[in-house]
Amino acid sequence: MTTASSPATESTESTASTGAAAPAEARLPLRERKKRRTRQALVGTALDLFTERGFDGVTLDELCDAVDVSKRTFFRTFTSKEDVAMEPTQELWTAFLEELERRRPERGGTLVELLEGCLYGALDRMTDDGWARRVLRSRRLAEETPSMGAHGLAFCDRTSRAALDVLRRRFRLDTAGDPRPRLALDVLVAAFHWALAEWTAQPGSPTRAQLASGLRAAVAAVPDSLTLTVTARD
Amino acid sequence: MTTASSPATESTESTASTGAAAPAEARLPLRERKKRRTRQALVGTALDLFTERGFDGVTLDELCDAVDVSKRTFFRTFTSKEDVAMEPTQELWTAFLEELERRRPERGGTLVELLEGCLYGALDRMTDDGWARRVLRSRRLAEETPSMGAHGLAFCDRTSRAALDVLRRRFRLDTAGDPRPRLALDVLVAAFHWALAEWTAQPGSPTRAQLASGLRAAVAAVPDSLTLTVTARD
DNA sequence: CAGGCTTCTGCCACTCAGTGGCATAACTGT
């Protein structure tokens, strides 16, 4: 009852809800629109409740009847309890894959640059107003909830594999015998994770631009990280 | 009944069981030895059963009474069903952390070299005869079982954080504001994952040495992976 | 080696995530 909200009445950050607001998705069949609404209501309310009482402090049943949806329906929309809370990040990586599918590389550009570019492109596409806030809450939850962290990493891994597939298909890269494409991708992911962690730790409400520049900095630091020397304390 | 085995009678690859075989762990209090035996029996039988019928095809209850142990005891030994099947890898990374705690770096050596060295050191310590086979089965399971994959990645992430802590403590590295240590570590992990995947895919019974040389090759490929260029197919 | 002390184990009951099946309601196109 606390954070209650029917699929129609969104919980926190809705998609400018009423009127003829939504630009592209407006003319979708009613069924689809409903599905989206429930989906968003679930994500929003889930983040609300989880942030308030912790991931483990909220049962699916509670979430479901806060949104007024049956548990069965929940599992037709998301694959797990973790899944709903990780949606914001997944949105980004899905966009990344689409970007990767479209972009043409600069002549003579490196693979890392290409991938990096795709990620910036994806970031630019997260136009939805509440996205930053959603990611923020999602990440903070992930940091304090092992099972969410694990789910996030697994998703990340799946996405990487998908990306490698695209690289093989579109750019004729050998992703089976040659470790380099995979390494390049993992490096980018590592840099992104670093940037994301920094960004999440920041107080206030960070912006997408800040995240992008953090990523830029991290990627720039990669070559240096390979030659960094160490001396024992002793 | 199939793969049955009491904690005393190991299932597959035991620790040269009887006699005065075990060198260091011999003089442990009986209680500890028993615990170890149950632990190993659980891992062995779990890998047997999971390999045979799939991770999801075996319930914990089945596993538990194959080893003749109560479910309650299982959960005092391992944190989850996934955990027991990932034990072999965890053994390696635990050794890695210990290695990292001990080693002194070469003068002027790079961080990556240090970390790499620790990993070889850890690998060398996996003297237990059946280790390679256990890892192999564990990895193959992980590849076909999402929840195991996720668990493995999460463990890997925790280990990385622990390693960063050591780096900060022992080598006065700034692991908070500077992305480079984390990046170096992630690069090593990425290389290792590649090597492990190759190694796992190989037919027959690969050896630790092969894994080590795969890792060496992957690490060597890193600088190249950063400068790899791409051209669109078109 | 008897005794109490500590620690591990087994059992039981319970919560909660996730699934399958089926009847029903809600949208779809014509």
Place this chain on the structure above:
DNA sequence: ACAGTTATGCCACTGAGTGGCAGAAGCCTG
């Protein structure tokens, strides 16, 4: 408005993981 499709709700069920308590097993003194 009607038939056909598709989402939804409900119900019962499996299986992972936990808490609590009683009793057994290893441990450590004298």
